[in-house]
Amino acid sequence: SEYTGTVTIDTTAANGGYTLTDPVRGHVTKDANNVAASSLKASSGTAITSTTNVWGDGKKFSSDRTTAAVDAHANTAWTYDYYKNVHGRSGIKNDGKGATVFVHVGTNWDNAQWSDTCFCMMTGDGDGTTDPEQVDLDTMGHEMTHGVTSATANLRYSGESGGLNESTSDIFGTMVEWYANNSVDKGDYLFSDQSTPPWLRRFDKPSLDGRSADCWSSGVGKLDVHYSSGVGNHWFYLASEGSGTKTVNGVTYTSPTCNNSTLAGIGNAKVAKIWYRALTVYMTSTTTYKGARSASLNAARDLYGAGSAEYNAVAAAWSGVNVN
Ligand code: ASN
Ligand code: ZN
DSSP: OOSSSSOOOOOEEETTEEESBOTTTOOEEEEOTTOOGGGOOTTOSEEOEESSSOOOOSOTTOSSTHHHHHHHHHHHHHHHHHHHHHHOOOSTTSSSOOOEEEEEESSSOOOEEEETTTTEEEEEOOOSSSOOOSOOHHHHHHHHHHHHHHHTTOOOSSHHHHHHHHHHHHHHHHHHHHHHTOSSSOOOSEESTTTSSSOSEESSSGGGGSSOOSSOOTTGGGSOHHHHHHHHHHHHHHHHHBSEEEEETTEEEEEOOSSSOOOBOOOHHHHHHHHHHIIIIIOOTTOOHHHHHHHHHHHHHHHHOTTSHHHHHHHHHHHHTTOO
């Protein structure tokens, strides 16, 4: 792979060789042959095959077109397994069906996206110079989470609900990275740190990207959804790790609160459990940050009890980002 060292992937024997159909989870990884995202259908592209069942050369910007496919295939499997084993969710729609995953979409397309229409994930090759293929773990987890959100709360992709939609993808994208526990692409609170170095967004102080919001304010819903997400991402960090300076897996984070409080975290596994229940049980298409506070407190009460340490940490972290 490009981003996770040597990995084992699940393939299928076909036509005397092998193809990237995952027989366990049902995902199919295909080459889009540089067709643009706007033109792709589930039936587009071509199967990726090997006669040896050994795939890829481990290089970024590889001339071997199967290399990005190794990452895409492995990371889609990790995403599926995270939802299945941690949240009991069987596939994006919870119907056990796998998705189609395209690599080599467009020309120098420095992005990736999920489409409900084709029930597919599309990944580009990066910008051709500094950003390589957009198939790293948190990116794949982020995009597939857009499918999970559509199938559950269906948070409308504008205003505060749009920021919550994006934040949900950043949160679970990052949790897929923690779940994979890979020694090369370690769990962190950075987003798209492998395919858009040094990172595209971060959770401890989202405004370090120059655009994201750290704190809720009445105008936050007017920001692009990839920046209004900062409030949710910052809440997730504070609830998980607490405020102040901390080094986790070799990365140092400094997270200030918006109300000068000092917070202790409860760990990201619990916060993610709470967020998943909030998303799938309590949030709706028009949930705002205030509504997300209530939804996550309801979820924390269900899982850990009203007045539990977890419940109180969730409340304090929302207050820490000015959502009261
Ligand atoms: N990669 C982007 C995202 O998932 C694509 C988009 O803007 N929807 O947020
Ligand atoms: Zn997104």
